[in-house]
Amino acid sequence: MSRSGYTEDFGYDEPGRCNLYRGSVARALRGKRGQAMLQELSEALDSMPKKRLADRSFQRSDGDVCTLGCLLRSRGVDTSELDAAVGHDEGDVSQEAAESLNIARCMAAEVMFENDDPFGYRVIEETPEERWIRMRAWVESQIQEGT
Numbered sequence: 001m002s003r004s005g006y007t008e009d010f011g012y013d014e015p016g017r018c019n020l021y022r023g024s025v026a027r028a029l030r031g032k033r034g035q036a037m038l039q040e041l042s043e044a045l046d047s048m049p050k051k052r053l054a055d056r057s058f059q060r061s062d063g064d065v066c067t068l069g070c071l072l073r074s075r076g077v078d079t080s081e082l083d084a085a086v087g088h089d090e091g092d093v094s095q096e097a098a099e100s101l102n103i104a105r106c107m108a109a110e111v112m113f114e115n116d117d118p119f120g121y122r123v124i125e126e127t128p129e130e131r132w133i134r135m136r137a138w139v140e141s142q143i144q145e146g147t
Helices: 017-030 032-046 067-074 080-085 090-101 105-116 128-142
Strands: none
Touching: 017 032, 017 105, 032 067, 032 128, 067 090, 067 105, 080 090, 090 105, 105 128
16 A cells, blocks of 8 residues: 555446545545645745655655655644654555645545656656656646636
8 A cells, every 4th residue: 555545456446436536536626725735835845945855755864755745844744743654554644644734635645646656556766856846747737727
């Protein structure tokens, strides 16, 4: 299982289950709280002194953060408890991140998945700088005009 809580056996073979979940993600991203968070995240990413993003960790010992870690750090939130949960109780990590950011759990899970596993379950190497560029573009693509 990934840090996002997504698994290969999500239940894609069950009629409608995937469609319902993807609909929830889309509504969370388009909603008022989601759009506000994406705007703030865009600004937080742009203000990073080093345009690098970590994967599978909110904040590493070298100071690199993931996409949500960037936003949490800009808000002054300590991510050590979230990082301690990674690898132990991954299903709750996206819920805890969502609560810290006041967004829907599915939105936190989606951002975490995009940050960590953008190519699905295929392993493709990516530098922290490439991850920042990709995630900055993804965040921008989710922001709707006029918000």
